[in-house]
Amino acid sequence: MILTSDDVDDIIRILDSSFYDELRIKTDTFDLYLRRSPAGWTQETHTLSPPHMIGEAGAEAAPTIAAAKAAEPVEAEIDGVTAVRTPMGGAFYRAPKPGAPPFVEVGDEVGEHTVIGIIETMKLMNSISAGVVGTVIEIRVPDGRLVEAEQVLMRIRRSGA
Amino acid sequence: MNIRRVFIANRGEIAVRIIRACRSLGVETVVAASEADLDAVPARLADRTICIGPPRSSDSYLNVEAIVEAAVRTKADAIHPGYGFLSENVRLARACRARGLVFIGPSEANLEAVGDKLRARRHAVEAGLPLAAGGPVDSTGQAMALAERIGWPLLVKAVGGGGGRGLKLVSEPSRLAETVELAKAEAGAAFADSRVYLERFVASGRHVEVQIVGDGESVIHLGDRDCSVQRRYQKLVEEAPAPCLPERARSGMRQAAVAFGRHLKYLGLGTVEFLYDRNREEFYFLEMNARIQVEHPVTEAITGLDLVAEQIAIAEGRTLRLAQEDIRFEGCAIECRLNAEDWTRDFRPTPGRIEAAVFPAGPNVRVDTHIEAGSSVPPFYDSLLAKIIVRAAQRGDAVDRMKSALSACDVRGVSTNRDMHLALLDDAEFAAGGVDTAYFNRFLERRGSAPSAARNPL
Numbered sequence: 001m002i003l004t005s006d007d008v009d010d011i012i013r014i015l016d017s018s019f020y021d022e023l024r025i026k027t028d029t030f031d032l033y034l035r036r037s038p039a040g041w042t043q044e045t046h047t048l049s050p051p052h053m054i055g056e057a058g059a060e061a062a063p064t065i066a067a068a069k070a071a072e073p074v075e076a077e078i079d080g081v082t083a084v085r086t087p088m089g090g091a092f093y094r095a096p097k098p099g100a101p102p103f104v105e106v107g108d109e110v111g112e113h114t115v116i117g118i119i120e121t122m123k124l125m126n127s128i129s130a131g132v133v134g135t136v137i138e139i140r141v142p143d144g145r146l147v148e149a150e151q152v153l154m155r156i157r158r159s160g161a
Numbered sequence: 162m163n164i165r166r167v168f169i170a171n172r173g174e175i176a177v178r179i180i181r182a183c184r185s186l187g188v189e190t191v192v193a194a195s196e197a198d199l200d201a202v203p204a205r206l207a208d209r210t211i212c213i214g215p216p217r218s219s220d221s222y223l224n225v226e227a228i229v230e231a232a233v234r235t236k237a238d239a240i241h242p243g244y245g246f247l248s249e250n251v252r253l254a255r256a257c258r259a260r261g262l263v264f265i266g267p268s269e270a271n272l273e274a275v276g277d278k279l280r281a282r283r284h285a286v287e288a289g290l291p292l293a294a295g296g297p298v299d300s301t302g303q304a305m306a307l308a309e310r311i312g313w314p315l316l317v318k319a320v321g322g323g324g325g326r327g328l329k330l331v332s333e334p335s336r337l338a339e340t341v342e343l344a345k346a347e348a349g350a351a352f353a354d355s356r357v358y359l360e361r362f363v364a365s366g367r368h369v370e371v372q373i374v375g376d377g378e379s380v381i382h383l384g385d386r387d388c389s390v391q392r393r394y395q396k397l398v399e400e401a402p403a404p405c406l407p408e409r410a411r412s413g414m415r416q417a418a419v420a421f422g423r424h425l426k427y428l429g430l431g432t433v434e435f436l437y438d439r440n441r442e443e444f445y446f447l448e449m450n451a452r453i454q455v456e457h458p459v460t461e462a463i464t465g466l467d468l469v470a471e472q473i474a475i476a477e478g479r480t481l482r483l484a485q486e487d488i489r490f491e492g493c494a495i496e497c498r499l500n501a502e503d504w505t506r507d508f509r510p511t512p513g514r515i516e517a518a519v520f521p522a523g524p525n526v527r528v529d530t531h532i533e534a535g536s537s538v539p540p541f542y543d544s545l546l547a548k549i550i551v552r553a554a555q556r557g558d559a560v561d562r563m564k565s566a567l568s569a570c571d572v573r574g575v576s577t578n579r580d581m582h583l584a585l586l587d588d589a590e591f592a593a594g595g596v597d598t599a600y601f602n603r604f605l606e607r608r609g610s611a612p613s614a615a616r617n618p619l
Contacts, residue, residue, distance in 0.1 A: 005528075
């Protein structure tokens with residue numbers, strides 16, 4: 001990535017007039033792999049230089065979602081109880097907007113299409129439905145918390161179960 | 162003054178793009194990184210990286226105080242805000258001035274003039290630009306009188322909205338009052354600004370925009386772009402020049418954009434957006450974007466300019482080094498936005514980790530990206546992975562070149578919309594050129610994957 005796009009073009013022009021089908025250039029700071037494919041030349045780059053961090057901040061890793069997931073207990077399947085999982089990672093919101101009452105509380109009856117929360121992923125708001133008819137018995141994730149795909153958000157006791 | 166060190170208050174591919182421009186100018190870079198981006202490619206490429214806060218944008222890339230503090234601390238001369246985030250934020254521009262930093266962007270007066278849509282409309286009228294019939298509304302009675310003058314259907318737009326947010330279509334008079342009331346309530350909640358205005362609805366419109374650059378006195382244009390291929394107001398494909406446009410309309414829009422820039426005494430790089438009515442063959446001023454745009458590479462491809470370098474030169478206080486007659490347009494350029502989304506599942510975003518990232522290379526192909534094998538695609542930011550840009554003498558050849566370039570793309574670990582782009586490039590209507598903003602939904606319907614109802618709150 002220290003090479004400019006013009007540099008890469010020049011290298012490819014040279015390769016074009018050669019018998020070579022691939023070229024790897026590796027330095028301390030980058031690794032560039034060029035290859036001739038049926039659709040033309042392709043490039044793969046690895047930036048090898050580490051970040052030059054300023055200040056003490058950043059020494060600690062980001063509070064990753066993975067940590068939250070690791071802490072999650074192994075889910076024992078309980079008869080008649082459905083775990084509502086998020087199909088995607090993101091931020092979980094229990095209410096339609098800050099300050100508004102939550103979509104559902106423990107003890108609420110829900111239907112298949114009842115919205116139980118919102119997952120904000122990549123600037124898009126995705127509503128999450130209960131998926132089953134029943135009663136909310138546990139809310140696993142607090143408002144505003146980051147979740148990973150397939151993480152359990154709530155548990156619902158199915159009606160008639 | 163000479164800018165020696167630029168602080169980049171952004172992330173992703175535009176941070177990489179700015180680093181590259183600075184490097185070619187011999188300018189040092191410090192990149193701001195949230196905790197989610199400390200190991201990302203921009204952080205590895207920049208001369209220095211500083212953590213500005215937690216992953217969420219509101220705690221990091223949108224935090225004016227944290228950014229200005231970090232820029233001062235790292236002894237930067239100037240802040241480049243990129244696009245999105247704080248790029249058009251007058252508070253950041255003011256804070257820069259207060260701390261002796263150069264804001265690489267328009268003047269505070271420019272930002273204020275175009276940041277408010279009603280004010281921008283007034284400036285456009287003063288500069289003699291054509292506007293779609295419409296105007297602000299307060300009372301229901303006044304709205305009805307205005308609506309009758311505009312004609313049906315019409316749009317109710319929130320002054321604070323944008324990018325498709327805060328927009329409602331009204332087809333019949335009986336629905337006007339309730340729609341205006343609802344729009345005001347929603348706009349108040351979403352944008353803390355309940356003002357709305359009415360505007361004529363153009364049944365078949367194209368999004369055509371003109372790139373301008375000014376030094377506060379002189380203003381020139383760098384040609385037009387077409388960004389009509391959009392899904393829910395998010396652009397997917399952009400091209401320069403706008404294809405299949407009558408010359409009268411093209412030169413009209415270019416002149417109007419320059420007139421608007423001169424009226425504002427515009428400083429720096431900006432884009433004047435127009436709605437081109439395909440049926441009436443007329444154009445209307447929509448708004449101005451006071452920043453570098455995602456799609457700037459298609460303009461660079463046909464003009465040979467480096468727009469970030471031009472931004473920096475103007476921020477250094479130089480006068481325009483280009484005259485209108487120096488600008489030459491050669492060939493056609495197309496850009497496809499490669500996004501981390503699953504287009505077969507209602508465009509669901511797919512954050513994750515990149516396992517492989519193979520991109521096309523070679524003359525007339527450009528890839529602007531911040532991802533490589535091992536990169537993380539965090540769920541906190543937009544889904545743009547890479548921009549693939551191609552250039553050719555003729556539009557048809559550019560379309561073919563883009564097909565090859567996309568075929569050479571192989572990104573693994575997350576779903577991408579690559580195959581959607583390939584299908585689109587094969588679509589006869591796109592190939593013919595000059596599609597309207599309703600085209601993308603028609604394309605999806607033809608393919609039998611009709612879009613589901615909008616889920617966005619507004």
